[in-house]
Amino acid sequence: MKKIIKGLLFASLLISVTSCKDLEEINVDPNNPTEVSTPAILLGAEKKVMDYMFDNWFSGRQSLVYSQYWAQRNYTEEDRYQIRESVNNSYFNYFYTSAGNLARIEAINTDESTKEAAAVYGKNENQIAVAKILKIWLVQVMADTWGGIPYSEAFNLSGGALYPKYDDLDQLYTSLLTELDQAIDMIDTDETAFTSGDNIYNGDAGQWKKFANSLKCRLAIRLSKVDSNWKTYIAEAVQSGVFTSNSDNALFQYSTSAPNQCYFYRGFFVEARNDFSISKPFVDLLKGQRDTLNAKTHPWEGVLDPRLSVYTSANADGDYIGVPYGVESNDLSSVAPGIDYAPDFSEGKPLAVQANFAVPLLTYAEVCFILSEYNGFSAADYKKGVEASIDFWNTQNVSVKGAASISEADKAAYVAAVTKTVNAEAVATQKYIHLYMNGTEAWAEYRRTGYPSTLLKPNENSTVAYIYDDKGNVTGTQILEFTTLSETKGDLPARIKYPTNESTLNPAGFEDAVAKLTDGTNNYYSKMFWDVRTSSVPHPANK
Template identity: 30%
Template sequence: MTNKILTYSAALLLLAATAFTGCKKLDDINHDPTKPTTAEPQYLLAGAQKATMDLLYSGLQNGYIAMHYAQYWSANSRTDDSRYKLDEGNNSTMWNNLYRISLNNLETIVRQNSTKPATPELAVQTAVARVSSCWIYQILADAYGNVPYSSTFQLDAGNLKPAYDDAKGVYTHLLDTLQAQIGILEGNKGVVAKGDAIYQGSSEKWAKLAHSLMLRIAIRMADADGAKAKQIIEAHYQQAFSSNDDNAQLVYLNAAPNKFPFNDSEREIPDFFVSATMMDYMQSTNDPRLPIYARPSKDDKALKGMPYGWASADATRPSPGHFSYPGVQIYSATMPGILMNYAEVEFILAEAAARGMNVGEAATHYTNGIKASVDYWKKLTNSNGITDAMVDQFLAKVPYSAADWRNVIGTQKWLALYPQGFQGWFERTRLNFKKPGGQDLFIAPVSGSMDASAPFVPYRLTYLVTEQSQNQAAYNDAAKAIGGDQKGTKLWYNKF
């Protein structure tokens, strides 16, 4: 597949956009896909959002890459992936789909709307598209480092080989863009954007998400530029998510093609087990979320994690029935695609307070983050088995410690981000946390031959192989700028 960032055909864009037709959470976007006309913005918006979620929660990208790198899961048969031997097909699909489908759709919305008479509805729809683009660009910058940004989609200028922008500069542009969209969204309260599959077009909810994404970006750069992070977080935290009612997620349905992309409603998924890394720690603290995160093993109906990266060729490895698959809800056809949730915001604020920012008490935000996560999963699964007493006992086992904030907040934020593999991986490498008290939480793959360029955990994904030949000059400049196109090359904000 060529690397050139080209416009997809109208037919393919329409197909992507209408894949969610029939979802009761969306506006009615039925139309005639046989007409060779340019796709309308509402179809492009729904298509971009669903295409992004489908990729972020695919077994190929989330499962074989991100859930391994976050060490939430361990592989059953394809154990090379859990030893960081990146599948280039999966890597290529991630890059190409985010640029060619998702970001291209969103950029097309902005261009189309800019040629029409200005209305509040178009202003909000354009703002939603731009906030959505910021969400995606941050994922790309956190996964790869320097990425094409300012020169992408300049097709009128004949630019088919875009340069790579410095990732720190991308962050600055994202913050500026989000700030501008907040002004538009807050200035158009009550206006609804057509085609939005996340919040059904609510300008107020998208403004809250934009504030919350500002926090995500700022805390990730806190070790590299603490002063700027402090300024942003203190300015935006009061307008960010304040309850689980604000969560940004795409609701999937138990009907094709609108099912959660990695579900076992039609077949068993034997590819992954819950890692012993996560399982053992959650068991040690009596975490009430564990029966939701994992299901009992087939052999003895017990919750058992598999040591990370245990090769299937190892004769000492027990049979697959010995270990626990991910939980029933995690593989449900109606599992939501999470963009960002309230628990993450509270853990961001807990860390911000621990760093001395003026956002309230770290311990309070930390406790709020845990409670928000537990409550989210309890309500999502209609679980009556999680009682207030259980939550109180759990909180007593994982108390906040100011002297050990990086490990304490890091472990609980990591657990709250499950099954958001990419966000869990980004936070693992950024905070470089251990168990509270300082004992190691994560382990290197326990057997088999590892990728020597990332012997413990990758800090980034390597660029596409095709970039080296088809966009060679830009690739060479980017690889040199980041310190080498290796999995072990740290991102600009990785200081620990």
């Protein structure tokens, strides 16, 4: 198991400068260092990124509900695409702060006046490479959330870049691929990356190189419908070395000890907000149940996914019933009263809300699904992906909860059932199932592929509810639709609006970026350049 976090860390520094030498000496705080080691900066950045991205706000009220893994039990406004501007503003800033700290590691290991001292903690080039790799992972998530964002002129406040331009998304992707190649080329697998402070790979440069190549595959597959070079990028990554087993997975291991528990756990059991549950569309997909309310098909109807018991917990009757998705908060009480929707996470405590859950940044199973698509939807790679996913989640359950929940017999039966037909839908849907709890990537992949087709679209039927008379008696039933509170043009959100703070903090960049969006407005329906789906071609072929 990777090293557990041992304490709170400094994530950033504020250095005050005055013209008076005496005042400088008087105002030195012995309890706050003016210099922080690169391992401390790295671990601070790693933890803050994971805390902010995988929590009950950015994930719970945005990406996990957009990808329809979760639904809210009480207040469904975010499920229906009404974001909280305060949250949007805050997380944009949080991610940039963390990305800036990673850029700071690069600068410290590049500057002639600081690089020699920094080399005590690992070879300079390796530290630079690791910081670049994690920064690129983070910036891709940010870009796939908001669209074009400041990058080429960002992280240079000391150089006078007070109002960085917003890079166009296609140019930003090119920059990320270029930087990733630089990191891959400079990393020395015979040397330590970091002597301490790395909670993902414990300073193993070889593992970071595999992560970089696997991340290159993720970037490439996102471009598969718009860039004919995407296969070249993947071929280069495979040649250089990608993940080959679950032992390579990029995971951030949390602890059972406060304050270093997983933030999903903290949201439910420290902040006492049991607002979420697994959604009906996702539970029905895992149970092999077809959506009859919307006449949808199911790729493996009647086949029970063994990961269901890992992803969620059953109710008191032993049933798995997901919360209806996208209905108005006031209508939840009329949706089949008396049914015990599973899970009430406070009772069942499934894997993902355990204190020491290991958050996955990128896994071997995802790489297998990417390689299957790369190889023309190869059945062999696809099968490896399904098996690796089941093994990964089962092993996680053993590590965190102390018990396996998936038998080898159940795994074999399921794999046999879902590998009879291998095509674009099968690969994309199994990738979606595997990506549970990584809502940002699942949401992005839906926008690229249009799968899974089982997800609810706006104005489709969500569930059946009771109708009551004025005395509280049931007089009939009605079908409730999935209704939205923001315009998304009949689909899942294509992006999140730029934070409103940007209009005053970086007005020129903000206005230029918004002008390039559909209708020249800051909306939810302007598509990413890599999303080329249309109503006539909902699942475009790769280039």
